[in-house]
Amino acid sequence: MKSAPFEHHEPTTVDEAVSLLESLDDPTILAGGQSLVPMLRFRLANPDVVVDINGIDSLDYLREEDGHLRVGALARHADVAESDVIDEKYGSFADAAPLVADPQIRNRGTVVGSVAQADPKGDWGSVLLAHEGEVVARGPDGERAIPAEEFFLLPYDTTLGEDELITEVRVPTPSPNEGSAYHKLKRKTGDYAMAGVGVRLTFNDDGTIESAGIGMTAVDITNARATDAEEHLEGERPSPDLFAAAGELAAEQSNPESDEHGGADYKARMVDVLTQRALGDAAERAGTVTVKRRVTQ
Amino acid sequence: MSSEPDTPDAETEYQHDEDGGPDPEKHCGHGRGGMGEEVTRKEDKRFITGRGNYVDDIKKPGMLHCEIVRSPHAHARIENIDGSRAEAMDDVVAVLTADDLLEHDLATMPTLMDDTQDVLVNEKVKFQSQEVAAVIATDRYTAKDGAQKVEVEYDVLDPVVDAAEALEEDAPLVRDELDDQEDNHIFDWDTGDKEATEAVFDEADVTVEEDMLYQRLHPAPIETCGAVADWDPGMDKMTVHMTSQAPHAHRTLFSQVSGIPEHKVRIVSPDVGGGFGNKVPIYPGYVVAAAASYVLEQPVKWIEERSENIQTTGFARDYDMTGELAATEDGMIEGVKVDVLANHGAYNAAAQPSKFPAGFFNIFTGSYDIEAAYGSLTAAFTNTAPGGVAYRCSFRVTEAVYLIERMVKVLADELEMDPAEIRRKNFIPSDAFPYESATGWNYDSGDYEKALDKALEMADYEHYREEQQRRIAEDADKLIGIGISSFTEVVGAGPGKQCDIAGIEMFDSADLRVNPTGNAVLRVGVQTQGQGHETTFAQIVAEELGMDVDNISVEHGDTDTEPYGLGTYGSRSTPVAGAAAAVAARKVRDKAKSIAANELEAAEEDIEWDRESGEFHVAGAPDRSITITEIAAGAYMNHPGDEEPGLEAVNYYDPPEMTYPFGSYIVIVEVDRETGEVEFEKFVAVDDCGNRINPMIIEGQIHGGLAQGIGTAMLEKVTYDDNGNVTGGDFMNYLLPTANEIPNFETGHTVTPSPHHPIGAKGVGESPTVGSPPAIVNAVVDAMSHAGVSHVEMPMTPDVVWETLDDVGLSHQPAHNVEFDLGDDAEPADD
Amino acid sequence: MEFDGEFELDGVPPEKAWVVLSDPVAVRDSLKGCQYITPMDDSFEWDSFEPEEDVPTLPEAEADDVASRAFRTGQKYAALMQVGVGSVKPKFETTVTIDDRDEEDFEMTATGSGSASGSSFSMESGMRIHPQEDGDGSRIEWWTEADISGRIAQLGGRVINPVANKIVNNFFTSIESQMTDVEETDSGVTDRIRGMF
Numbered sequence A: 001m002k003s004a005p006f007e008h009h010e011p012t013t014v015d016e017a018v019s020l021l022e023s024l025d026d027p028t029i030l031a032g033g034q035s036l037v038p039m040l041r042f043r044l045a046n047p048d049v050v051v052d053i054n055g056i057d058s059l060d061y062l063r064e065e066d067g068h069l070r071v072g073a074l075a076r077h078a079d080v081a082e083s084d085v086i087d088e089k090y091g092s093f094a095d096a097a098p099l100v101a102d103p104q105i106r107n108r109g110t111v112v113g114s115v116a117q118a119d120p121k122g123d124w125g126s127v128l129l130a131h132e133g134e135v136v137a138r139g140p141d142g143e144r145a146i147p148a149e150e151f152f153l154l155p156y157d158t159t160l161g162e163d164e165l166i167t168e169v170r171v172p173t174p175s176p177n178e179g180s181a182y183h184k185l186k187r188k189t190g191d192y193a194m195a196g197v198g199v200r201l202t203f204n205d206d207g208t209i210e211s212a213g214i215g216m217t218a219v220d221i222t223n224a225r226a227t228d229a230e231e232h233l234e235g236e237r238p239s240p241d242l243f244a245a246a247g248e249l250a251a252e253q254s255n256p257e258s259d260e261h262g263g264a265d266y267k268a269r270m271v272d273v274l275t276q277r278a279l280g281d282a283a284e285r286a287g288t289v290t291v292k293r294r295v296t297q
Numbered sequence B: 001m002s003s004e005p006d007t008p009d010a011e012t013e014y015q016h017d018e019d020g021g022p023d024p025e026k027h028c029g030h031g032r033g034g035m036g037e038e039v040t041r042k043e044d045k046r047f048i049t050g051r052g053n054y055v056d057d058i059k060k061p062g063m064l065h066c067e068i069v070r071s072p073h074a075h076a077r078i079e080n081i082d083g084s085r086a087e088a089m090d091d092v093v094a095v096l097t098a099d100d101l102l103e104h105d106l107a108t109m110p111t112l113m114d115d116t117q118d119v120l121v122n123e124k125v126k127f128q129s130q131e132v133a134a135v136i137a138t139d140r141y142t143a144k145d146g147a148q149k150v151e152v153e154y155d156v157l158d159p160v161v162d163a164a165e166a167l168e169e170d171a172p173l174v175r176d177e178l179d180d181q182e183d184n185h186i187f188d189w190d191t192g193d194k195e196a197t198e199a200v201f202d203e204a205d206v207t208v209e210e211d212m213l214y215q216r217l218h219p220a221p222i223e224t225c226g227a228v229a230d231w232d233p234g235m236d237k238m239t240v241h242m243t244s245q246a247p248h249a250h251r252t253l254f255s256q257v258s259g260i261p262e263h264k265v266r267i268v269s270p271d272v273g274g275g276f277g278n279k280v281p282i283y284p285g286y287v288v289a290a291a292a293s294y295v296l297e298q299p300v301k302w303i304e305e306r307s308e309n310i311q312t313t314g315f316a317r318d319y320d321m322t323g324e325l326a327a328t329e330d331g332m333i334e335g336v337k338v339d340v341l342a343n344h345g346a347y348n349a350a351a352q353p354s355k356f357p358a359g360f361f362n363i364f365t366g367s368y369d370i371e372a373a374y375g376s377l378t379a380a381f382t383n384t385a386p387g388g389v390a391y392r393c394s395f396r397v398t399e400a401v402y403l404i405e406r407m408v409k410v411l412a413d414e415l416e417m418d419p420a421e422i423r424r425k426n427f428i429p430s431d432a433f434p435y436e437s438a439t440g441w442n443y444d445s446g447d448y449e450k451a452l453d454k455a456l457e458m459a460d461y462e463h464y465r466e467e468q469q470r471r472i473a474e475d476a477d478k479l480i481g482i483g484i485s486s487f488t489e490v491v492g493a494g495p496g497k498q499c500d501i502a503g504i505e506m507f508d509s510a511d512l513r514v515n516p517t518g519n520a521v522l523r524v525g526v527q528t529q530g531q532g533h534e535t536t537f538a539q540i541v542a543e544e545l546g547m548d549v550d551n552i553s554v555e556h557g558d559t560d561t562e563p564y565g566l567g568t569y570g571s572r573s574t575p576v577a578g579a580a581a582a583v584a585a586r587k588v589r590d591k592a593k594s595i596a597a598n599e600l601e602a603a604e605e606d607i608e609w610d611r612e613s614g615e616f617h618v619a620g621a622p623d624r625s626i627t628i629t630e631i632a633a634g635a636y637m638n639h640p641g642d643e644e645p646g647l648e649a650v651n652y653y654d655p656p657e658m659t660y661p662f663g664s665y666i667v668i669v670e671v672d673r674e675t676g677e678v679e680f681e682k683f684v685a686v687d688d689c690g691n692r693i694n695p696m697i698i699e700g701q702i703h704g705g706l707a708q709g710i711g712t713a714m715l716e717k718v719t720y721d722d723n724g725n726v727t728g729g730d731f732m733n734y735l736l737p738t739a740n741e742i743p744n745f746e747t748g749h750t751v752t753p754s755p756h757h758p759i760g761a762k763g764v765g766e767s768p769t770v771g772s773p774p775a776i777v778n779a780v781v782d783a784m785s786h787a788g789v790s791h792v793e794m795p796m797t798p799d800v801v802w803e804t805l806d807d808v809g810l811s812h813q814p815a816h817n818v819e820f821d822l823g824d825d826a827e828p829a830d831d
Numbered sequence C: 001m002e003f004d005g006e007f008e009l010d011g012v013p014p015e016k017a018w019v020v021l022s023d024p025v026a027v028r029d030s031l032k033g034c035q036y037i038t039p040m041d042d043s044f045e046w047d048s049f050e051p052e053e054d055v056p057t058l059p060e061a062e063a064d065d066v067a068s069r070a071f072r073t074g075q076k077y078a079a080l081m082q083v084g085v086g087s088v089k090p091k092f093e094t095t096v097t098i099d100d101r102d103e104e105d106f107e108m109t110a111t112g113s114g115s116a117s118g119s120s121f122s123m124e125s126g127m128r129i130h131p132q133e134d135g136d137g138s139r140i141e142w143w144t145e146a147d148i149s150g151r152i153a154q155l156g157g158r159v160i161n162p163v164a165n166k167i168v169n170n171f172f173t174s175i176e177s178q179m180t181d182v183e184e185t186d187s188g189v190t191d192r193i194r195g196m197f
């Protein structure tokens, strides 16, 4: 890695980091480096100043607290994959973590860094959208929580201020009637998604769907919600036909481009397939249905 | 010693058990680490403990670093290069351009196919990332900073990246600097008997035709290319440590390019982290490093980045092929035709023996006894990186094997025959060897049916055929496909009468010296990049001299000390240098015999060699014996008066023929009708590489090659956009398989020795890369052939497979086979 | 790659918009990431050039200054542009030549090229200011044909298109606020400047 020279700062507290971000000229935050370092290596990123947050121990957490699952800025993808907190209840997290990149990248790369990177092909944005999660940022003016839906603007572009640091992302702790899942289609380990879909289903006591969240990966200029499909599900009882209709609506709302990950039509079809599969898993995890395949294979 | 060494007689020297495996009871495996023993690789200790010594590990006092400035354009005339901003930087020592190289007559270099390539672009850039200037600095970071400061003005021209478009009338001319080049056409080549083949096709019951692209691949060795060049003005000597698969040939070329006499050029190829054909050609980076060292009189290191390696160094394949077969109604193949359009990139820089512009592509009759064959090929220049190297294969054999093995499947489907059955019907029978093919190859030995039968049994073929039918009948979500490839390679280039590279015949060499204390050093002209030569060749010597393998070390890769050889690629090391090692060992043994007579105080005629015990003994008196280890001292301290002292022999081996390894691979896949994903259910590889030296190394070679075959079939492709930008030029986009993509391999073997090779071996390192892609594609096609699919292009990523499924109405929606169980108190789901 | 679009400037007549869009300093100020736009000759040196800071634009600027520094047909300009998203912000050293200026129809075309980080681009761009059909403002039509090579092109259209659009949108939003300032400028001044072009 032959990056251009840069100045390296290593704060050990969030306050220190925030004041560095405020005082330095055009600083770039370094977390796991799994997106930034390749850019440095290609010299597509040429920051003069890097603020390395890996020394801020207080950001290294993943816990359930105050009605939220809170993922601190130094929680690595691998931490999520291995965490005891992440079980059936957080099905989408459990599904997504081992599907991100490859084992080496998962050991270094952070969930928050992935959200900050705002790659439309990144997986975590869709999970956050499905759960109606939030991005918590600290800046010179204090802390603010940005709803995931308002966070992503463009590929690699977000509403985060230049002097703000994301301290955590969080999603509400699921109710017992809730299930979630993430499905991703990729060409190989270490490949970004050809398409990915995260879903959350919250059920009423009568077995109808109270609310649904669906986030889509790699099929729009940012991670995007499939609101038409969500609305179509609400108030209904799960069935293969209902989920098929939701899949169709999600596919219609997606806006993929043809590229090395496949043609636009294929990706839209896969949104449909993955939505149906993820809905099936989510409903099962919520304990409302058992999905059976008529033919075993 | 004047007498010739033992004549090679593979059949009797080594014997095998019923399965053809080495038989420790018989001749193979005496416990000394000779033939057939699974000796742990000698090289592993240093590799596994991080003590390997690769080019980038080499550091010399005062060493400078070189970074190459590359063109962002695929096709552009250079109007001006201004290096002044880089030169003004502290720690930048020099900026080199073509003008500087011209002063030293180093501006161009010959390719292996006798074309001339710019070292640094003189007038016109011909492919993206081509070398335009070089920045030399005291550290590699500054060199890169400096490279960004070199200003190049380009007049951008329209590029052409597609070979077919390159041959159109109004296509941009890639090579306008060549006087006789008015279009992008490089050469036409053909093989076989056109008329006879046409006649067979005219008369045939059935003919089939299929178009298939063997996509552009990159060998992608994990270590990229690099060099440390060190001009010693005191000795007038140039030493270049470089990533070379062919150090001697590179020295000869270096000498020719630079004008430095050959004996004043030393090429050292230290540990090399994979070559796969990529490190056979000479690249501008090496020459620039050497030129810079010469000019600056300091050592200069150049280490290529990953994307530079993928974007500019020798690619492989890129053959756009149309195959045709003619057959009788009952499936006897009578004729084969093939037409190829080859994209050679901006220079004709393929690495082939010079009399074979299309390599050994004319092996495309494969394992089958086909009466008539005709092949034609046109090669074109395009604005893409030059190449056409033999990526883990003998020259263009991979393309040929893919063609014939795909076509046999196409024919089987057309005739609704079992693809195993149709192969069996058409195999060259085992008693027909030596066999001359319709395109003129002399196959040494083979027993194709035996290998296929073994593979079918291992794969549980019948069971999967039934399972396949069940899935179709039940309209299941996952289809089963079974693919077979019964390939034959031609490797071990090669006989000097046929094969040369840049005029140098493709012999190889071994120099074996037994030291006074009874251990031995073998020096070989080939070079290892992970094949395990240090072990395998030591085993050959151990076998021939009855020595313990631990007492033999193998040296390679240094032109100052090793005998001349053409290098390692095309599975030639064991067939050629392995033979040289065996013959050199036999020469040593012959000489040792006279010393043994002297030591045992017997007449030389009464001395017998016992391979079993690895000793000489006096005929009729087995306990009067002596080992070569014991003899060694005598050769130095008590040599017979009529002999030269010492115990050493050299052999330059010119193989009488090529060798023809073969095998049968069976791949069983599950195809997901919802997503197009392909999963391997079973992967069986039965190989026959003649006599087996180290079965464990063979197994390792098979595993590695199969992984690369999977990469080829499923993932890899170097892609370009219309502007000539490489869009598959790094590991984010050029997809190498990881361990997760690799299924469990079930390997097996048969042994059909090569009759003309001194130890009956054939070469195996490339069989799996060559043999597996058609098996994999055949399997995926097979999953859909009941619906009329005859071909799927590589790489078969899920989107490609799904589009095919969808085209023939096989794609499924998830709801298709799904029911929901809502529990007792819920309403039924399907109302 | 081709991009084009339209932009409405309410209340700013074409004559005034033309004056602002002809001022390299005003353009620089509205182009996020643009450090300078300055006329260049053969002796121009990227490394040592220091742009003048805080140069006033209309309405503060002197009419003579604005007129004398306005884009001229045939003139070559050096522009240092840092564009991008997230951490990808290559600095492009860009050379722009004004090919044509039509003072009657308020049309300007330019060609440019630049390079950064192993990438380069060349473009042909143009813009034309029309009077608003239903108002006294302007409708600005713009178009660009760009060829991108190297590393950035390898990122693909998925990234480049939205970024290019963002740059243009930001530009016009920002120029709009400058125009609003100019609106307050006496049209006599802008007419005088136009007279001096």
Ligand SMILES: Cc1cc2nc3c(=O)[nH]c(=O)nc-3n(C[C@H](O)[C@H](O)[C@H](O)COP(=O)(O)OP(=O)(O)OC[C@H]3O[C@@H](n4cnc5c(N)ncnc54)[C@H](O)[C@@H]3O)c2cc1C
Residues within 6 Å of the ligand: A028, A029, A030, A031, A032, A033, A034, A035, A036, A037, A038, A053, A073, A099, A100, A101, A102, A105, A108, A109, A110, A111, A112, A113, A114, A115, A116, A117, A121, A122, A123, A124, A164, A165, A166, A167, A190, A191, A192, A193, B732, C086, C087
């Ligand atoms: C080969 C490869 C494959 C990959 N595949 C996938 C995949 O399949 N799915 C997927 O989701 N991702 C994938 N990634 C990206 C990976 O997930 C990265 O880990 C992640 O995008 C960035 O996290 P990081 O901690 O490494 O951040 P860094 O690389 O350190 O930073 C990334 C960006 O976010 C900013 N940033 C980081 N942390 C903060 C913070 N706390 N506050 C504000 N800004 C911050 C940085 O300034 C930088 O701009 C892949 C990466 C590679 C190299």
